[in-house]
Amino acid sequence: MKKISFIILCLLSAFWAKSQQRYELNSGWLCANVKEVNANGLQISEKGFAVSSWMNATVPGTVLTTLLNNKKVPDPFYGMNNEKIADIYKTGNDYYTYWFVKDFDEKAIGNEQVWLQFRGINYKADIFLNGKKVNPQIIEGMHLRSQFNITKLLAANGKNRLAVIVHPPDVVGNPNGGQGGDGTIARGLTTQYTAGWDWIQPIRDRNTGIWDKVTIEKTQSINILNPHVVTLVPGKRLAEGKQKPATIKVSVEVENPSVKTVSGFLQYAIDGQVIKKAVTIKAGERSEISFPDFTLLNPKLWWPNGYGAQYLYDLKIQFICAAKTLDQETLKVGVRQIDNIWNEHTKSMGAYVNGQKIFIKGGNWIISDAMLRFTDARYDAEVRYHKDMNLNLIRIWGGAILERPEFYKACDQYGLLVFQDFWFSGDCNGRWVDPMKKDDQWTRRKYPDNHPLVLTAIEDQVKMIRNHASLAFWCGGNEITPPDDILQPIKNDILPRLDGTRMFFDFSNSDEMSYNTIGGNGDGPYGIQNPRSFWGDKTFPYNSEVGSVGVGDYESLEKFIPAENMLAPQFKEKPDSVWDYHKYIGYDEHINPYGKAKDVKDFAMKAQLVNYDQYRALMEGFSNKMWDWYTGSIIWKTQNPWTALRGQMYDYYLDPNACLYGLRKGSEPLHVMMNPIDSMVTVVNNGFTTRDNLLVQAKAYDMDGKEHFYSQVFNSIGPSSVRRYFPLNDFLIKLDKKEGVFVSLKILNEAQDVLSENLYWLPGKDGRYSGLQKIKTVVPIIEATEKRKGQIAVTLSNAKDNPVAFFNRIALVDAVSGKRILPAFYSDNYISVLPGESKTITVDYSGSQKTAVEVYGWNVERKKIEVR
Structure with a gap:
């Protein structure tokens, strides 16, 4: 029967x-x-x-x-x-x-x-x-x-x-202007930022x-749930060439909601191979089934951005009964292994992927949209921007959510490791004395009220995202641990049982991540800084939060600041009410050397110079001390879920500003740079192999465009290392920097292809950019050509006898309305073109509208070009 x-x-x-x-x-x-x-x-x-x-x-x-x-x-x-x-x-x-x-x-x-x-x-x-x-x-x-x-x-x-x-939420918190308002929003298991923070107003x-x-x-008599895939990649691997085998471990929960026992084969397929197991599930039963380990020969590995490809295997799990599929689940699997090894020299944790040490270049992420209007397309665009910055990690801040699976899918695709906080923050959960908070530290330390609910939620959310190759680290909370009766089950039960493969940090700036020998909170600074400080001032060796500014350009400001409030803010005065409401940080002391802003358009353009210089210097400074002072740095912050005027590489509307491209430049995998303290030309190689026969070249250009050659040298640089080549100090002194000078650095290979280039604009001896204020206008030849559907090539050519065509913004626009097409992805932007040279930038976008390209720069008049 x-x-x-x-x-x-x-x-x-x-x-x-x-x-x-x-x-x-x-x-x-x-x-x-x-x-x-x-x-x-x-x-x-x-x-x-x-x-x-x-x-x-x-x-x-x-x-x-x-x-x-x-x-x-x-x-x-x-x-x-x-x-x-x-x-x-x-x-x-x-x-x-x-x-x-x-x-x-x-x-x-x-x-x-x-x-x-x-x-x-x-x-x-x-x-x-x-x-x-x-x-x-x-x-x-x-x-x-x-x-x-x-x-x-x-x-x-x-x-x-x-x-x-x-x-x-039962307790919604008083939005009194504190970080998380009066802190009581944290009594529930919800988003803490909604009571307001220093980068957002309250969400009502x-x-x-x-x-x-x-x-x-809809399933049949079997329901497959919560698959778990672990990949083991032993040894030290290279991104290219034949690979030694990897091990795949798969388990899955199987539920039988019917009134009859069901027997059949549970199986999964990967890379053309099928691994199966005979199973019987009783009526009303849920069981966790583990498959035998599978050896994957010559695997195609997943690597972080900048280190190799992000290959993803299709894996399909099925329950088969009498040759019929009762249920199935499909997922993408990246084969990689992530380890952490303490660096005794830097006193910080070092991240390793597939046996190779990875210098962490990260960005802090709040949430995609403060009102939770998530889409696959928006996630894809935001993560792609992080890839375009040459970053390799995104940290999810603890005052928001575990992001949605679509976010991790984009990180899998683009190679962004994810550092995942749980739902705690030092501000709301009692790390500091805070007069804005309703309750004392001991009371706040016990938030949320329902600890069993927190543990249930953590189990559930771990199961939801644990299979993503990009998910690299877990963290108890932002700048504070959860209460001990939550922390200990996470460390000793939940994560070992449900994951068992990822490092868990007690909190985001804990000594186990980055030993704090300097004092303070263990992160920051956050404000605008002299670019030299990023090179010369030692900070925490794996800094979870270090940042600067991020005001967008004029077109960005227009989107959320009314016309009557479009006023250039003054540093010594309280800014306009709208600017203040949107959390503006003063720029003036860094803008004034370029000439005091005449109006908001002038301010926005000069702010981009400051943005670019800040974030290029930030990542160059950390890279310069790679493995000596630092094992990584995570910028506070790289994106904005609300229209705030700080901490963003692109605005809420997905329009990038110069922060993105300065950071992109400073984060290049192979990069030539100049130390602003001693003018030493330095090369950093983040790759796994030695780079031989590199020509490192240095030139200078005055404000009239005259070239002054200094030196070039053939040399090599080892894997994952920094090498100092030659100083420019005496050379620059001889040029008499009374009005400023441009310094051009390049790396060329044997075929004379440019592998890295970098242009610095230096002030005169008085610290002011008087030469830039008087530089002659340039009219470059600009061409825009459609290479294929969704991609345009823009070429700027500068005549030999011209000055430098300095700091040009390229914007893809609708040919009819003139409005920017967003998002659009530029291979570079805010570019400068040396005399006698050309640069071609590619722009990727989606849409079928007729397009044009708008170009304007420091000494280049705004021009709209039809796309051929």
Whole structure:
């Protein structure tokens, strides 16, 4: 009888054998405020309950996003609009408590099982379907997935109504201007930044809503969940050539929701090989199944950006019964091994990938969008910008979220290692005495209130992202550990059991990461600095947060600063109210050497010179002391989830500024640079092999464009090393720098290809750039050609007798409207063209509009060029 039942069970699955079914419920939602609805969830989820007057809802999304999309509130990212939106701390929670309703067609046929999945709700929720309650206990916690088998709750005719009530966090915090407001936002398992920080104003609904994907999944009598893939790559590898074998370890949870025992083969396929195991899953049982280790011959390895390719294998897991697939999961797998070895010389941790030491060049990431409007395209663009900066790591800051799987997918693709904090910060969780906080340090130290919920959420989120090749490190929290009864289970149980392959740092600037011999908090500084300080002032040897400025250019400012507020800020005066509201940091002492800003356009252009110089010097200074003072540096911060006027390489609208390209230049894998302290020409090689027969060349150009040759030398540089070549000090003194001078450095190979080039603009003896202020206008020849769909080549040519065509911004624009096309990815930007030379920049973009290119520079008039 058991055999007959088993055969029938498999035959019932035959109609479904092609693939599993999964789709999002991402449109057609309606919502209403709880105070406007005089009914309960059992009633609302009945098809007969009238919702025609309800408001269109954005799901996934927050209540504030829905209100914005329905024009109920102004754009909180523009001007002072955020002040016009009611804050939940003053209104009470009901103001942002909403019912959400979605009608959908679905029914189960035969042995099908239907699952309702929520990837994130903030903060508490109850779910109803067709007049029945779905969740036995209230859903609580922003950072937690929920899944329900709704097969028996579906309507017989397939016409279903889903109703969800979403409550804000119980404690929303007073947005009193402190870091995380009064700190009490951290009493719940939610986003701390929403009460305000020094780079953002408060988010008025505190991100309340069904903020992440809602999915329907259909399986048969088997449901595959939470696959776990570990790759072991022993030894020290090179990025090229034949590889010794790697080991693949795979396990997966298998659930049988049916009333019958199911037997079959659980298998996975990778690189054309199939590994299978016979299994039997009893009715109502969930088991974790481990496969035998698999040896992958000559593997194609995954490397961080700048060190090699990011190869990803397709891996498919299936449960097979009588030659039919009952369920399957597919994922991308990068074969790599990440290790950490303490560097006794620097007193900091060193990161190793596939046996090779990696000098960490990282950026701190808050969240893609402060209102949680996530898209695959936006994630892809933001991570690609980090790749274009020549960075190899992104740190996810602890006051926000574990990012969504689509973020890690982009990091897998572009080679960005991820340093992942959990949901704690020193500001809210009590590291410092803070008069802005409501509770004392001992009380804040126990936040959040519900510790078991935190542990449950960590288990769930680890399972969600652990298979990504890019995920490199775990961290207890930003500048502080979690409470001990959370920290110890993370270290001693959860991560060893669910991962077991990644380093865990207790907190982001802990001594186990970077031994603090200097004093202070162990990170920073954060403000604008003399570029020489990055070279000469020793800081923490693996600095988790070190930063500078980041104001965008004029076109960026126009997007969120009203015309009447477009005023050049003055350093010694309180800035305009909108600039102040958007967290402006003063630039003037660094802009004034170029000439005091005449207006906001002049200010924005000069700010880009400062931006470029700051971030080039930052990464050059750290690279100059690679393995001597430092094993890595992580910039605070590289992106902006709100329209703040600080800490960004590109603005909220994905428009890059000169920070990005200065950092790109300073972070080149093979890079020539000049130490501003002793004028020493230095080369850094981040690669794994010796670079032979390199020609290192130095020239100078005066403000009229006259070339002054200094020296060039053939030499080599070893792997992962820094080499000093020759000083320029005497040469520059002889040139008499009373008005300033340009210094051009290049590395050429035997074919005379330029492998690295760098142009410095030096001030006169008085520290002012008087020569730049008087330099003659240049009219370069500019050509723009479409190379293929979505790629344009822009060439700037400068005549031999001209001065340097200095600091040119290239912008791809819509040929009709003149508006910038965003995002667009430039192989370089803010470029300078020496006399008698040409430079070609490629621009990648998506879209079908007619395009043009706008070019303007320090001494180049703005010009719009048609694309040929």
